[in-house]
Amino acid sequence: MTHPDPMSRAVAARRHAAGMDYAVLLSAGERPLALVEFWPRRMWRVYLFDDRSWRVQMIDLKPHSTGMLLAHRNVRWQFAGEREHASGKRDVQETTTVSADGQVEVRSEVAGPRGASTEPSRAGTSGPFPAPVEDFLYPVPEFGDWQVFAPLLAQQGHEPAATIVLNDVSVDEGAGPLRATGIERLFSPGACDAPDGPGVVEPVDAGLLRITSGRLAVSDPGWIDENARGVAVPPGEFPVTLSLLRTARETGVAAARVTFLDVPPSEWDMLLRPDEDLGLLGEGQFYGVGVDTGTAAFLDATRRVTEERLDEDVFLPLDSEFSVELPGTESEPNLIAFRAGRGDGSYPVWIGRTDEGQVGCVVVDFQLRSADGEK
Structure with missing residues (x-):
């Protein structure tokens, strides 16, 4: 009930x-x-x-x-x-x-x-x-x-009365869709509270992502065509940072970020597809990147990977590493893949924008801990 x-x-x-x-x-x-x-x-x-x-x-x-x-x-x-x-x-x-x-x-x-x-x-x-x-x-x-x-x-066996009166149970509109609160704190090193108890946040470098087409994609690398979420960004090479959350129980990737401008974001937007409407979401809901291989990745929107390379060069290395770079040729962009939180699911992707509306960074939050500091 x-x-x-x-x-x-x-x-x-x-x-x-x-x-x-x-x-x-x-x-x-x-x-x-x-x-x-x-x-x-x-x-x-x-x-x-x-x-x-x-x-x-x-x-x-x-x-x-x-x-x-x-x-x-x-x-x-x-x-x-x-x-x-x-x-x-x-x-x-x-x-x-x-x-x-x-x-x-x-x-x-x-x-x-x-x-x-x-x-x-x-x-x-x-x-x-x-x-x-x-x-x-x-x-x-x-x-x-x-x-x-x-x-x-x-x-x-129910017998409806001659006149049926239906009364709605009142449900508040609530705070609306999931909000990007405290995303920056996901990458602040040091002690924190986690669902499993005390934890430590450790930001680590995952390499440089090369963008050649002017469009970033965020996707499960095994399902790029069906799953990718994209946003226009400048061409170039940009640093990728993982936020590791270490607890007594385990160490996992709590968030991943690719930074395009060394400027603190002034606002955050959920990365949406053209057919997605925030007005259709209930309280705390979000549109996110789907993960079905336990892995997520940042890549140029034009990059594709064969199944053979995925198994040998991405999934197997991630058994012992938190991230892996799949290099490209001189003209082909690379791909940086990383473990997705605790595995398969759907995770929110946030765009950090500058005062001028430029894309400063893109963050995938794997929701291993609350970004706003609450337990």
Whole structure:
């Protein structure tokens, strides 16, 4: 019934209009009834809860040629007890699929005997058989029109009243998207507080990055084409600095910076792609560089790397080093890769600008510690 980072109605409405995902919890008092998820491509998913507040059913709805939503998949789960529910061990899973023209197929899977070293399941299928497709169609809701999903509650034995009144739980707009506070302190040497206890910040030189095209890219080196975030910068060679965070538990790369002007930034901007809108983010959220190989890199936007070179010249050296330079030819720019915090995930990238709006530096914060000095 609670969420650590609830989204305000205003943010959800903007995400709805932009076709971006969000979720709505429908509840009565302290009892959850349904979790409604809005997905890209105007699809919806509804989870239903039983009297024990267990999530026991999932209904997927997609646009239909009639202009309505088709409940094309309906999955029900049965659990032997609370322990099995908590661990996701289902005794029975029944899946009903409905085609666009009303052909229905039902598949049941029953778990094998308990206590066996392996638990094979038995499956059975019935259908397909015809049914009126109208029985599976629902109106497409406008934002806030959650009563569209009320009839689905009857599938769990709930009986909606003749008049349904939905009241929004108040959620403040909050402070908005993640803010760049104290980024400079990520590179200040000395003692600091970290989630794992006392730590020490140690800035280290990671080499000179050569920019030839006038555009910097920040990316997982294994996914440059799909993942890179870019910004216009002057050509030349520029120092890269890593901020190492040493604690009793481990040493990790807390942040990485490439410096273009030896001038303290007067403001910080999140590095965005053209199609990204800060107004669609909830409190503390950010658009970041995605990491899927445990590695991030600064590089010229024109630089590409073959898979063979990545394995031999980047990933293997990073097993024992915090950073590695992948040299280029005389005319080809280099690449500087480094370990990404504690591994895969998404990390904010900040542009430090001068009073004149020039790019003074670019920083990737791997969020191993709070940049504003708080624990």
